[in-house]
Amino acid sequence: MSGARIDPGLYRERDLVSVKRALIAVSDKTGLVELASALVDAGVEIVSTGGTSKAIADAGLPVTQVADVTGYPEHLDGRVRTLHPAVHSGLLADLRLEHHERELAQLAIAPYELVVVNLYPFVETVASGAEADEIVEQIDIGGPAMVRASAKNHANVAVVVSPDRYGEVVSAVRDGGTTLAQRRDLAREAFRHTATYDIAVASWIGSVVAPDQAVEESPFPAWVGAAWTKDADLRYGENAHQKAARYSAVGGRPGIAQARQLHGKEMSYNNYVDADAAVRAAYDFDAPAVAIIKHANPCGIAVAASGAADPIADAHRRAHECDPVSAFGGVIAANRTVTREMAETVSGIFTEVLVAPGFEPEAVEVLTQKKNLRLLELPAGFSPPVTEIRQVSGGLLLQQADRSFAPAADWTLAAGDPADEATLADLEFAWRACRAVKSNAILLASGGASVGVGMGQVNRVDSCKLAVERAGDRAAGSVAASDAFFPFADGLQILLDAGVTAVVQPGGSVRDEEVVAAAKAAGVTMYFTGERHFFH
Ligand SMILES: NC(=O)c1ncn([C@@H]2O[C@H](COP(=O)(O)O)[C@@H](O)[C@H]2O)c1NC=O
Numbered sequence: 001m002s003g004a005r006i007d008p009g010l011y012r013e014r015d016l017v018s019v020k021r022a023l024i025a026v027s028d029k030t031g032l033v034e035l036a037s038a039l040v041d042a043g044v045e046i047v048s049t050g051g052t053s054k055a056i057a058d059a060g061l062p063v064t065q066v067a068d069v070t071g072y073p074e075h076l077d078g079r080v081r082t083l084h085p086a087v088h089s090g091l092l093a094d095l096r097l098e099h100h101e102r103e104l105a106q107l108a109i110a111p112y113e114l115v116v117v118n119l120y121p122f123v124e125t126v127a128s129g130a131e132a133d134e135i136v137e138q139i140d141i142g143g144p145a146m147v148r149a150s151a152k153n154h155a156n157v158a159v160v161v162s163p164d165r166y167g168e169v170v171s172a173v174r175d176g177g178t179t180l181a182q183r184r185d186l187a188r189e190a191f192r193h194t195a196t197y198d199i200a201v202a203s204w205i206g207s208v209v210a211p212d213q214a215v216e217e218s219p220f221p222a223w224v225g226a227a228w229t230k231d232a233d234l235r236y237g238e239n240a241h242q243k244a245a246r247y248s249a250v251g252g253r254p255g256i257a258q259a260r261q262l263h264g265k266e267m268s269y270n271n272y273v274d275a276d277a278a279v280r281a282a283y284d285f286d287a288p289a290v291a292i293i294k295h296a297n298p299c300g301i302a303v304a305a306s307g308a309a310d311p312i313a314d315a316h317r318r319a320h321e322c323d324p325v326s327a328f329g330g331v332i333a334a335n336r337t338v339t340r341e342m343a344e345t346v347s348g349i350f351t352e353v354l355v356a357p358g359f360e361p362e363a364v365e366v367l368t369q370k371k372n373l374r375l376l377e378l379p380a381g382f383s384p385p386v387t388e389i390r391q392v393s394g395g396l397l398l399q400q401a402d403r404s405f406a407p408a409a410d411w412t413l414a415a416g417d418p419a420d421e422a423t424l425a426d427l428e429f430a431w432r433a434c435r436a437v438k439s440n441a442i443l444l445a446s447g448g449a450s451v452g453v454g455m456g457q458v459n460r461v462d463s464c465k466l467a468v469e470r471a472g473d474r475a476a477g478s479v480a481a482s483d484a485f486f487p488f489a490d491g492l493q494i495l496l497d498a499g500v501t502a503v504v505q506p507g508g509s510v511r512d513e514e515v516v517a518a519a520k521a522a523g524v525t526m527y528f529t530g531e532r533h534f535f536h
Contacts, residue, residue: 011096018177022114025049031163033059038170049081050074082142091149095156115150116160119143123200139201144194154187161193196250199225220398237269244269254379264374275355278333281436283384290315292330299326301433302449313341318449338363406529415516416525419502427504430481435533441483442467451478464494483533485509489518496522506532
């Protein structure tokens with residue numbers, strides 16, 4: 001049977017609802033006694049569950065046990081307490097309808113005008129590492145049932161799911177009752193609350209208790225639920241005519257969306273996109289590293305030279321040297337605390353955003369003098385996401401983040417002599433750095449720093465030309481990384497002609513033989529990694 005069809009003419013108008021009876025059942029007892037005391041002062045009768053009623057009674061306030069309303073003791077270890085018509089009919093009766101009023105009176109059930117419920121701490125229990133049976137006991141059943149019932153019946157009942165709203169509700173009760181607008185507002189919050197709660201439960205069941213069959217072959221479940229809450233409207237989106245906002249994933253790992261802004265103008269949509277790309281690039285390295293991003297692509301990326309007195313300042317200086325022209329107005333990410341020395345260099349360069357896990361106080365002092373620079377501090381314990389989500393029309397794509405990395409020891413020498421230690425280190429650096437570059441990516445590096453980057457071209461030849469052009473004189477003697485194989489020898493030839501001494505690439509082209517022959521003819525070392533690092 002679906003919901004009944006009720007003649008619209010039967011509904012009587014109801015705006016202000018004065019509160020005579022409240023049902024309170026809360027796990028989080030923050031502000032409970034103050035709320036109960038204010039309600040009692042306003043002449044409201046309180047009905048409540050075990051622990052909640054005890055807290056109210058302990059404060060010397062009158063309270064009716066829910067068991068006295070239902071005529072049943074709370075039983076099955078509290079699994080059944082409020083799940084009873086004596087409670088739910090009082091929540092669901094639509095008193096705009098005469099026949100509901102009549103039926104309720106016939107059943108001698110009193111209605112509630114206010115319901116205050118917050119749910120068992122399910123998410124917190126999962127996070128504590130508790131055993132499955134303990135977690136299952138924290139799946140609240142009676143609470144969501146009451147919240148949903150009262151939220152459905154917002155024409156008559158005000159439902160409160162957060163202590164943040166107690167003050168406002170108490171004022172309404174004192175002022176004669178809740179308005180329909182208030183009850184609608186509370187109902188919206190209530191349904192979001194139970195929906196978010198159920199997403200957490202469904203995600204846990206689907207990943208821990210009963211993973212989908214397909215999970216044996218795929219790490220991705222057959223159903224994905226997520227909730228996001230709005231943190232802020234942004235001034236505009238990618239362009240001034242597009243509206244935009246920033247959201248946080250409920251229960252998600254903290255990231256750039258939760259970064260604390262220490263200084264500067266409001267972060268824009270593009271600032272966030274670029275800061276995310278910059279952090280992704282810098283955090284791909286264990287060594288102190290800095291990435292400078294423009295339009296989601298690195299125009300400089302470097303690790304600190306070994307033995308550098310101030311490693312992060314050194315990494316920044318060397319990243320900046322890669323392409324100082326493009327670094328103008330860039331977004332910089334460091335994977336270490338920003339030092340005063342780095343701050344002093346950055347303050348001499350027009351920079352949109354500097355994001356880092358921390359800032360020395362002296363660095364903040366220096367950088368806050370730059371009016372237009374935004375300083376972002378990553379949340380404590382930040383680590384890059386392990387799963388990436390991309391919207392496509394009609395759905396989304398999920399993939400594991402590109403975190404795997406074949407070290408040089410696993411590469412195959414395809415041409416030339418084995419590289420010496422320093423060259424191999426540069427090749428490893430270039431190979432890692434090039435996966436921060438949008439495909440087709442060619443990255444030339446020297447001494448742990450990029451010296452020329454060719455990005456986002458629709459053929460590899462153009463990326464090679466761009467990388468060589470950007471590197472200028474520095475191309476000669478540098479090493480090169482290509483995010484995917486060379487389909488022909490033409491792109492590689494551009495690098496060889498520019499004086500590149502060693503190349504790393506996945507290999508696997510049908511014309512590998514031609515490509516290898518070109519490297520051999522130039523006396524250049526070339527390694528195959530066997531893995532590709534496209535980035536779109
Ligand atoms: N079983 C029930 O009928 C039931 N009714 C209310 N609860 C929950 O019990 C909690 C309050 O319990 P107490 O007052 O004992 O601290 C609330 O989080 C409420 O959502 C229930 N618990 C779980 O399902």
